[in-house]
Amino acid sequence: MPFLTVRVSDFDKTLTKEHTFGRAKFYNPQNNTKEGLESIVRHDAENIFAVATHNPNPEYILDYLLPLLKLTREDIIKKVLHAYPTHTITAYYLKNSPHPLLISTVDRQEHRNKGKKIALEDLLKHLPPCDEHIFYDDDPLNIIDACALPQFVVHQVTRTDASFKIDYKQTLISYLFFCKARREEDIREYNGWGSFLSFNLFGFSRTAEIKAADALIEALKSDTPLDRTHIAALSQGRLGTFICQWQLEYGLRWLDLVTVVSPSQNFIHTL
Incomplete structure (x- = not known):
């Protein structure tokens, strides 16, 4: 069995230069994707990528991820939705991986100020056992919330930088x-x-x-x-x-x- 790593990331200001929630029409993957994400956004037989965000639009987020993975929508085999009380997980099954690419989104305003511990726990329900669990976010409140999950190594990302950088x-x-x-x-x-x-x-x-x-x-x-x-x-x-x-x-x-x-x-x- 290969060594399996799951990387879960926030979206806005972690993977993107600017915040897109409520402003998606002003930005696109070409002008708003942070530099230096190739080593982070990986999804294949040995790496699983997932997003845990308060952004409500998984399709918009997928548009940012596919170019980084050198894939297109033609590489999507199927899409499955998993509804939870505070969020929805969209699972995209891709041609290049036996594991789904997961995007957890929040549909209702009252759930957007909560941390991401519950979303992370629910994401893991749809994944095989992994050897390494990593979480990235630019918001310290989400980092603090994720610290309660001992299997995750958490990294706070510099939100104001045009490149993906961890603020140690x-x-x-x-x-x-x-x-x-x-x-x-x-x-x-x-x-x-x-x-x-x-x-x-x-x-x-x-x-x-x-x-x-x-x-x-x-x-x-x-x-x-x-x-x-x-x-x-x-x-x-x-x-x-x-x-x-x-x-x-x-x-x-x-x-x-x-x-x-x-x-x-x-x-x-x-x-």
Whole structure:
């Protein structure tokens, strides 16, 4: 069996230069497709491509994808619709692949402000088991939402660039926001026990993780120094796991992106 990779991408501002929702008549694949997508938009025996978007028009999206795949509408064998409460998945079966190219779209306005976790879960229902799952989006809220799916490696894309580029720093910031939100949920749940002992055993370490995440977010966003006392919390638990995953994915060290303050000394130094 070949190694199988599924890549799921947002559409507007991730694959396109300009936002097309409600403005599709002004743009077309020739003038609005980002450069550098050939290595991402791949669909064959070893690669599956899918789109998860709040755009309601799968046919318009397909017009952007087919040229990148060097295919035409004559290469479509059949089309199958799968309706869900908040979105519709259109499966296009193509001549060059045993697996369908999937496009998840949203038809109703009230569902467009929701994240994409549910859409991603439903997309996987129509795919074979894959060895690698990758998600791309320009919206940090969608990245944070997708972080809840452990099988996916998520990448935040620079929305304003005419070329497809991953913003590694913003991806890390989104990871940190996800971990912070999860820890806040954990603390609310354990505080519900109403026990000082339960907070003593659980809440203190989780509070330290939240403070460390906040401090690193601020350091990354505004180049403010990071207190060295947060480093231990950034290396442990879910927070440490996500940071380690980010470092392995990009071949970077987060410590190289910030300036660290040693509180016991009167100077700032970089590790």
